[in-house]
Amino acid sequence: MSAKIGPEQVRKVAHLARIKLSESEVEQFSEQLSDILTYVDQLNELDTSNVEPTTHPLRLSNVFRKDEAGETLSNEAALANAPKKHGGFFAVPKVLE
Amino acid sequence: MSPQKSHTPQYRPTVGLEIHVELATASKMFCACTNKFGDPPNTNVCPVCLGMPGVLPVMNRKAYEFAVRVGLALNCNIATYTKWDRKGYYYPDLPKNYQISQYDLPLSSNGYIDLPVDSQVKRVGITRAHLEEDAGKNVHDLPDCTGVDLNRAGVPLLEIVSEPDMNSPQEVMVYARAMRQLVRYLGVSEANMQHGHMRFEPNISLWIFDEAETDGGHYTPIVEVKNLNSFRALEKTVVFEIERQINEWQADSQNYRMDKMSKQNRGWDDVKEITVFQRHKEEAQEYRYFPEPDLLPVEIDEAWLKQIRSQVPELPAARLERFQKEFGLEAKLANLLTSEKSIADYFEQAVRAGASAKRAANMIQSQGLRLANERGTDVGSLGVWPERLAQLCKLADADKVSATATVAIFEAMMESEDSAEKIAQDKNLMQVSDASELESVVQQVLTENTKAVEDYRAGGKKSKKARGFLLGQVMQKSKGQANPKVAGEIIDKKVLG
Incomplete structure (x- = not known):
């Protein structure tokens, strides 16, 4: 089977994941990702036309809690592990100028 | 063609x-x-x-x-x-x-x-x-x-x-x-x-079509405007985008098209x-x-669905229609009353407690909503419960208080638990509508103001003014408690015969 994941797609996924890849790596991952898909494709040999799609592996549904407010963390506890804080806020690098 | x-x-x-x-x-x-x-x-x-x-x-x-x-x-x-x-x-x-x-x-x-x-x-x-x-x-x-x-x-x-x-x-x-x-x-x-x-x-785009063409027209590229948090911003955005897209299209009608340009966020x-x-x-x-x-x-x-369905109340559009039919309210007033569920509920409870629909509707419009607005609350929380509003409506309907007096009574009811009638009495706002009670006051006024009586009887220019004067005197003598309509009728009867 021909490559399922071409170099273009590898570059796009790498961009979305903010990963820098060299040209040889693009080649390499294109091959590897295609191989993985080909391997998984074996599942298509099974006839599943009469099988309902599975959306969750557990045969459970409707686990709810009551709408009641409970305990929360104090502001100090919530921010305890924050690398930077400012007046009760988590401080992060400026998002807007 | x-x-x-x-x-x-x-x-x-x-x-x-x-x-x-x-x-x-x-x-x-x-x-x-x-x-x-x-x-x-x-x-x-x-x-x-x-x-x-x-x-x-x-x-x-x-x-x-x-x-x-x-x-x-x-x-x-x-x-x-x-x-x-x-x-x-x-x-x-x-x-x-x-x-x-x-x-x-x-x-x-x-x-x-x-x-x-x-x-x-x-x-x-x-x-x-x-x-x-x-x-x-x-x-x-x-x-x-x-x-x-x-x-x-x-x-x-x-x-x-x-x-x-x-x-x-x-x-x-x-x-x-x-x-x-x-x-x-x-x-x-x-x-x-x-x-x-x-x-x-x-999500905004324009369908641009030329009636002389048979190509079915085309669309400008879709623009999605993110995160607007007021009605004003929404309206201005839509108006602005329509204008902007027309201009873009006029500048480059061949390329500013949905099939040639991708969707953009603004x-x-x-x-x-x-x-x-x-x-x-x-x-x-x-x-x-x-x-x-x-x-x-x-x-x-x-x-479960049935249970949730039972929690869906009568919806605004249906309620608006029913208010017009059932209570004979004009569209504008019905619209106002059904604008919020709390107002509509308040109105209906007052009517169920015996208020006439029109009186209750007008009272809510002219007083309840104004006061609620002034105090930054809703009409049901002013302290004049629907049953008490009904008391006040009934007093007004029976001509026991004047429309003017209801304003003061409504405001007093917000501060007091007393009935509308008790407040009206305490404030001397009960109105005298009993003709026999008013007769003597009217007679006295007529006796004291013979010139005005003559003017009224003479008809012509001065007549209307003279009648107004006489009625004013009656109101003054009765300390504002005379029902002006009844008093006017008595004056008319006595002067014109």
Whole structure:
């Protein structure tokens, strides 16, 4: 089977994941990702036309809690592990100028 | 066909609207943190909504029921089986780096709402309404950093997506306001705009067509404007975009087309009152949706659905129609009374307690709503309970108090537990309508003012003024307690015979 994941797609996924890849790596991952898909494709040999799609592996549904407010963390506890804080806020690098 | 083709193509705006509504639950969607606006930053948070490792979300039953209630009110199909999905993106206000949402199995879909537009019924399709969790809030006015407040992270958020069925700014506004009214009627959201309970994202494009051509016209590229949090911004955005897209199309009619240019996101600049380009959708982030493994699916059976359906009250449009039919109210007044469920309920309870519909409606319009507005509360919370409003209406209907006096009595009732009648008596506001009681006062006035009596009897220019004078004297003598209508009739009878 021909490559399922071409170099273009590898570059796009790498961009979305903010990963820098060299040209040889693009080649390499294109091959590897295609191989993985080909391997998984074996599942298509099974006839599943009469099988309902599975959306969750557990045969459970409707686990709810009551709408009641409970305990929360104090502001100090919530921010305890924050690398930077400012007046009760988590401080992060400026998002807007 | 005429050989001369028209070169003035027409356009028709095509707008769809996404609305995000925060639900008014006590606690968040997937954890027990308080759902409340305005608390100090990062005080309504816990490991779940902070996105700490190893925690597990648990669904809030009420939030789910609220969402289904809206779906039912919007005539949607309610899915008997739904699941949750993770929508991945990176932003500081999203601590888990994914938002729990519903992707391919939303809890409701394929509905509609009928709207009154220019005395016609405009039907707008509802593509879907699904539940998700709100993100936190970024605060941009701090020095050298952006502040992140996660109190809002995890608040239940209902996303309502319409079909692109709206064709003018006016229709967009009617739809948006109807949605706010609806969620308030349903009691699922306060829909307080200042608190960000409702946010709009319109999708706008123009259908441009030339009646002289047979090609069916074409569309301008869709523009999605993100995160508008007021009706004013929504209206201005839609008006601005229509204008802007016309200009773009006129500048390059061959290329400014949906099939040649990708969808773009724009933002609304509230100061300059323009939309600003943000990004093309082709550069859009890949959300990498996948089923949320930490949450179980939801299945709704008939019994549960029936129970939720029973919580859907009479909806605004139906109530408006009934108020006009049942109570004989004119459209404008009926509209006002049904604008909020609390007002409509208050009115109906007063009528059920014996008030005449018209009197109660007018009293609510001229006094109740004015005072409620002045005091920043709703009419039902002024202290004049519907039963007491009915007392006052009955007094006025029986001519025992004048329309003018009801103003003072209504205000006094807000501060006192006394009955309307007792207050009227204490304040000397009871009106004398009994003809025999008024006769002697009238007689006295007539005797003391023979000139005016003559003028009145003589007819002509001075006549009307003279009658007014006599009536004024009667009112004065009775300390304002005479019923002017009855007193006037007695004067007429005595003078004109």
